[in-house]
Amino acid sequence: MPTFTVTNFLQTLVTSVSMGSLYALIALGYTMVYGILKFINFAHSDVVVLGAWFSYVFAVKTLPAMGIPPDQATWWAGGLVLIMAMAACAAIGFVIERAAYKPMRKAPRLNVLITAIGISLLLQNTGQLNFVFGARPAGMPALVPTTPWSIGGTGEPGSFGVKINPVDVIITLTAVALMVALQVLVYRTKLGSAMRAVSHSIPNAALMGINVNFVISFTFVLGAALAAAAGFLYAIKYNLQQTAHPSWVMLGLTAFVAAVVGGIGNIRGAVLGAYLIAAVQQFGSLYISSELRDVYVFAVLIAVLLLKPEGLLGKVTREKV
Amino acid sequence: MALLKVANLCVHYGAIQGIADVSFSVEQGEILTLIGSNGAGKSTTLRAVSGMVRPSSGSVEFKGRSIVGLQPHQIVKAGISHAPEGRGIFSNLTVAENLRLGAYIRHDSAAIADDTEKVLTTFPRLKERMWQNAGTLSGGEQQMLAIGRALLARPQILLLDEPSLGLAPQLVQTIFSVIREINRQGTTILLVEQNAHMALGVAHHAVVLEVGRVAMAGKASDLAASDAVKKAYLGHG
Ligand SMILES: Nc1ncnc2c1ncn2[C@@H]1O[C@H](COP(=O)(O)OP(=O)(O)OP(=O)(O)O)[C@@H](O)[C@H]1O
Ligand SMILES: [Mg+2]
Numbered sequence: 001m002p003t004f005t006v007t008n009f010l011q012t013l014v015t016s017v018s019m020g021s022l023y024a025l026i027a028l029g030y031t032m033v034y035g036i037l038k039f040i041n042f043a044h045s046d047v048v049v050l051g052a053w054f055s056y057v058f059a060v061k062t063l064p065a066m067g068i069p070p071d072q073a074t075w076w077a078g079g080l081v082l083i084m085a086m087a088a089c090a091a092i093g094f095v096i097e098r099a100a101y102k103p104m105r106k107a108p109r110l111n112v113l114i115t116a117i118g119i120s121l122l123l124q125n126t127g128q129l130n131f132v133f134g135a136r137p138a139g140m141p142a143l144v145p146t147t148p149w150s151i152g153g154t155g156e157p158g159s160f161g162v163k164i165n166p167v168d169v170i171i172t173l174t175a176v177a178l179m180v181a182l183q184v185l186v187y188r189t190k191l192g193s194a195m196r197a198v199s200h201s202i203p204n205a206a207l208m209g210i211n212v213n214f215v216i217s218f219t220f221v222l223g224a225a226l227a228a229a230a231g232f233l234y235a236i237k238y239n240l241q242q243t244a245h246p247s248w249v250m251l252g253l254t255a256f257v258a259a260v261v262g263g264i265g266n267i268r269g270a271v272l273g274a275y276l277i278a279a280v281q282q283f284g285s286l287y288i289s290s291e292l293r294d295v296y297v298f299a300v301l302i303a304v305l306l307l308k309p310e311g312l313l314g315k316v317t318r319e320k321v
Numbered sequence: 322m323a324l325l326k327v328a329n330l331c332v333h334y335g336a337i338q339g340i341a342d343v344s345f346s347v348e349q350g351e352i353l354t355l356i357g358s359n360g361a362g363k364s365t366t367l368r369a370v371s372g373m374v375r376p377s378s379g380s381v382e383f384k385g386r387s388i389v390g391l392q393p394h395q396i397v398k399a400g401i402s403h404a405p406e407g408r409g410i411f412s413n414l415t416v417a418e419n420l421r422l423g424a425y426i427r428h429d430s431a432a433i434a435d436d437t438e439k440v441l442t443t444f445p446r447l448k449e450r451m452w453q454n455a456g457t458l459s460g461g462e463q464q465m466l467a468i469g470r471a472l473l474a475r476p477q478i479l480l481l482d483e484p485s486l487g488l489a490p491q492l493v494q495t496i497f498s499v500i501r502e503i504n505r506q507g508t509t510i511l512l513v514e515q516n517a518h519m520a521l522g523v524a525h526h527a528v529v530l531e532v533g534r535v536a537m538a539g540k541a542s543d544l545a546a547s548d549a550v551k552k553a554y555l556g557h558g
């Protein structure tokens with residue numbers, strides 16, 4: 001175990017915040033869909049991967065077509081890629097819900113679960129077809145400066161220095177902006193209260209004049225757009241573009257665990273769970289062993305499920321009669 | 322022409338028959354009450370009108386137009402508001418948000434604010450609890466919220482399913498005088514009640530359901546005077 005240094009601690013904190021932001025963006029999609037339809041959308045992590053691939057295609061094909069070389073991309077060009085990837089995945093999220101899940105709305109839970117796994121496999125394998133994205137890894141252009149900013153680090157005894165990658169700042173700022181926007185949407189707008197009403201009871205929400213099908217579609221679209229944002233940010237951070245790569249699987253799974261730890265169905269819980277899981281993972285890697293980084297995730301999951309099965313912010317629902 | 326006309330309505334829940342054959346008409350401006358014992362099919366009838374369940378046969382016409390097959394939110398937009406059995410409160414939302422959802426289909430913010438104020442004048446208890454989660458309300462307060470919320474849709478006909486259920490006698494009186502007042506202000510009401518005595522007191526017409534069929538129908542005062550009703554539903558005879 002390394003000795004404690006302020007530098008290591010701060011450096012790990014930066015990484016935790018950045019990873020937590022990525023997990024949070026993905027966890028929100030799981031939790032929103034669960035909140036409304038009470039099922040785990042197993043295809044959600046594949047939408048993250050699609051988001052990354054769309055980002056890649058837009059960055060290496062669309063930007064040059066617009067006369068912008070990806071290695072000289074300005075901040076708005078990066079933003080454009082992000083928005084296009086979010087839009088593309090939003091459309092896919094819409095189609096998945098309408099074509100696969102809506103017909104199963106009254107079917108037993110297990111059937112819906114199997115459908116979700118089917119959609120997940122469909123997306124993975126379609127993505128790897130040669131005329132789609134292909135099965136080979138591709139290098140994502142960074143789109144943002146790669147030279148880290150150094151803070152402190154004069155080398156004198158007792159001083160500390162931290163290196164911050166611009167991409168981690170971008171990840172955190174983008175994720176926080178999206179999460180604040182989602183928070184406002186869900187808790188401050190009429191559509192948001194309709195979403196919460198639908199998550200409480202579909203038939204009673206319909207009696208308010210709420211178009212339940214619209215709200216459900218909208219929720220999938222939102223979740224998919226956030227997943228795409230996570231895919232984009234992950235891609236520019238790691239340059240990693242292989243469909244069905246093990247790290248993608250772990251990314252989706254970790255985010256899912258974050259949603260459960262926070263209390264599945266609870267939006268704030270998903271965000272809390274995501275940062276918590278990221279911190280445990282990163283600090284565990286620092287002070288214990290980085291080989292066990294995925295073990296910490298599930299250790300937290302098991303601990304939470306034992307002590308507070310409904311999750312940190314989850315509520316045991318009780319109805320008055 | 323009747324405002325709402327239900328004819329030969331039959332509803333199944335899977336293999337279970339909810340109602341077998343129900344027909345009645347609600348005239349513009351009146352209160353019609355559906356009474357009957359547990360499991361007679363009162364709630365099922367309301368659910369079929371508001372589109373929560375799809376009838377296996379029969380018709381529901383609102384202002385002369387069939388509404389069978391419309392989705393519940395379209396039926397609300399057409400002018401039918403349903404305060405369901407069990408109140409249908411969103412316990413994860415505040416009282417204010419619940420009321421706002423009652424007016425979900427409306428876009429006239431000023432008039433919504435006026436109507437909300439009116440509801441709060443009728444039920445002052447809600448006013449004190451506007452920012453509280455609706456799940457923390459007492460049963461009676463939830464009932465007030467359910468009625469107030471249904472009114473905020475400005476319906477042409479209001480379907481109320483057992484608004485007096487579980488309320489203290491004094492509150493039952495209040496609820497019934499509110500129902501009478503809502504009706505006086507022009508809203509037609511289809512009222513389902515266990516409390517046949519009170520229901521027959523406010524209603525113009527009444528329909529008695531027995532195991533999914535209409536057993537008796539007529540003027541509320543005539544039914545209240547009939548021996549059969551007295552014996553079966555009024556607890557004396
Ligand atoms: N969701 C359901 N699934 C299966 N059967 C149902 C369902 N809802 C109602 N039923 C059945 O339909 C019949 C009519 O029920 P309904 O709820 O309409 O009665 P009700 O007159 O409202 O009774 P109560 O006064 O107890 O509320 C009953 O036999 C009931 O068991
Ligand atoms: Mg009933």
